[in-house]
Amino acid sequence: MRFIHDFTLVNNAKYAADVSVLTLQNDSDLPQIAAGQFVEVRVDNTPGVMLRRPISIHDVNYSKNQIKLMVQNVGKGTDALCRLAVGATLNVLYPLGAEFPVPEQGKQPLLIGGGCGVAPLLYLGRCFLNNGITPCFLLGFRSMSTLIETKTYSELGEVMITTEDGSVGHKGYVVNHPVMCSETPNFDTIYTCGPEIMMKAVAKYAEQHGMECYASLENRMACGIGACLCCVAPTVEGNKCTCVEGPVFNSKYLQW
Ligand SMILES: Cc1cc2nc3c(=O)[nH]c(=O)nc-3n(C[C@H](O)[C@H](O)[C@H](O)COP(=O)(O)OP(=O)(O)OC[C@H]3O[C@@H](n4cnc5c(N)ncnc54)[C@H](O)[C@@H]3O)c2cc1C
Ligand code: FES
Numbered sequence: 708m709r710f711i712h713d714f715t716l717v718n719n720a721k722y723a724a725d726v727s728v729l730t731l732q733n734d735s736d737l738p739q740i741a742a743g744q745f746v747e748v749r750v751d752n753t754p755g756v757m758l759r760r761p762i763s764i765h766d767v768n769y770s771k772n773q774i775k776l777m778v779q780n781v782g783k784g785t786d787a788l789c790r791l792a793v794g795a796t797l798n799v800l801y802p803l804g805a806e807f808p809v810p811e812q813g814k815q816p817l818l819i820g821g822g823c824g825v826a827p828l829l830y831l832g833r834c835f836l837n838n839g840i841t842p843c844f845l846l847g848f849r850s851m852s853t854l855i856e857t858k859t860y861s862e863l864g865e866v867m868i869t870t871e872d873g874s875v876g877h878k879g880y881v882v883n884h885p886v887m888c889s890e891t892p893n894f895d896t897i898y899t900c901g902p903e904i905m906m907k908a909v910a911k912y913a914e915q916h917g918m919e920c921y922a923s924l925e926n927r928m929a930c931g932i933g934a935c936l937c938c939v940a941p942t943v944e945g946n947k948c949t950c951v952e953g954p955v956f957n958s959k960y961l962q963w
Contacts, residue, residue: 709800709932710738716795717773722855725780726823727789728765731797733772740767741806742831743923743955746776747931749798753787759800760784761928761950763827763900774801777855779823803931807831807921807955809838810896816840817894819881819909821847821901825855827923831898832863843867843894847881847905850874882908892916899923903963910958920958924949 714731721727747759766775780789791797807827810816816835818828825846832842842864848854851874860866868876869884877884882905886892899909900923913920926949928938933951940949941962947953 708738709803711798711800714774714797714799716791716793716797719789719791719793722777723853725789726853726855727778727780728856729776729778729788729791729797731774731776731799733774735772737767737769737772737774738802740764740774740802740830742834743807743827743921744802744804745827745931745954746774746799746801747803747928748776748788749800750784750787751798753783756784756787758929759931760788761803761925761931762788763923763954764802764830765826766830766833774799775829777823777826800931804950804954805952807898807923809834810840812839814840814895815843815893816896816898817843817845817886817892819845819847819897819899819901819905821881821905822849822853823855824899824901824905824923824925825860827900828898829856829860829863832860836863841865845869845881845884845886847871847901848875880908881905882912887912892918894918897921900925906958907963910961910963913958921955922958922961923954924956924961925954 717732718730750756762776765777820828835842844866847869850872897920906922926938929935938949939946
């Protein structure tokens with residue numbers, strides 16, 4: 708079931724030059740939200756921004772009726788969101804889309820994110836931990852100055868970092884990390900979100916090692932509810948709406 712609620716912005720934390728983590732609070736109880744789902748935020752008072760913007764649900768705190776969104780400033784809509792002051796009202800359509808599947812007990816998942824694509828992996832890791840599975844994160848950034856909230860991830864499980872310039876963690880891309888170079892991986896399933904080129908490389912690795920891989924796509928969206936068909940992705944069963952049948956897909960299903 709989907710809801711449209713007015714949330715109040717209670718915190719706007721800057722983590723890198725162009726990224727804000729917004730904490731939004733609702734007056735009433737939150738509905739059940741699954742990891743991998745997203746919101747469509749209305750961007751008010753911004754000329755030229757008519758459509759809501761899709762943003763992953765970064766974290767959920769049911770006891771405080773709060774959700775968090777990690778927003779990267781790439782254009783007019785996200786710029787307006789990043790500039791919002793505490794106390795602002797945000798109109799949110801949520802929770803939308805299909806979730807990441809929870810692995811069976813005893814399975815070891817690896818959560819791989821790149822840049823702002825790390826956003827949905829925090830709540831995914833929290834859901835895994837609540838199910839008795841300790842998550843392991845592999846997070847890729849450009850450099851030390853672009854790291855986002857890595858301490859918060861490390862409260863849930865192990866965090867491995869790559870940076871393109873080697874200023875923190877392993878130098879290179881996530882697929883260059885030693886954990887991805889092992890011929891006998893310690894992981895059963897990969898969950899990934901980030902630049903498409905990164906997710907394709909991760910999916911190829913998973914396929915070569917006989918592992919399941921779930922990727923969260925960030926196709927351009929408008930309605931977010933399956934009505935406009937502007938977000939379709941080619942799959943082995945034809946074009947599918949990423950807003951309703953995704954954004955999370957088994958990578959074997961995608962025709963990238
Ligand atoms: C399911 C889903 C989850 C998302 N989660 C997040 C998130 O957690 N945090 C976040 O910062 N962003 C996320 N995005 C991307 C975000 O929706 C776009 O960056 C945003 O809509 C851009 O709006 P704008 O008005 O700022 O930019 P626009 O002015 O619309 O575009 C500016 C630039 O951004 C590019 N762009 C626009 N939309 C996308 C997109 N969907 N993917 C890649 N490039 C895009 C455009 O091609 C253009 O170059 C998500 C997208 C989807 C579909
Ligand atoms: S965004 Fe309209 S159908 Fe997906």
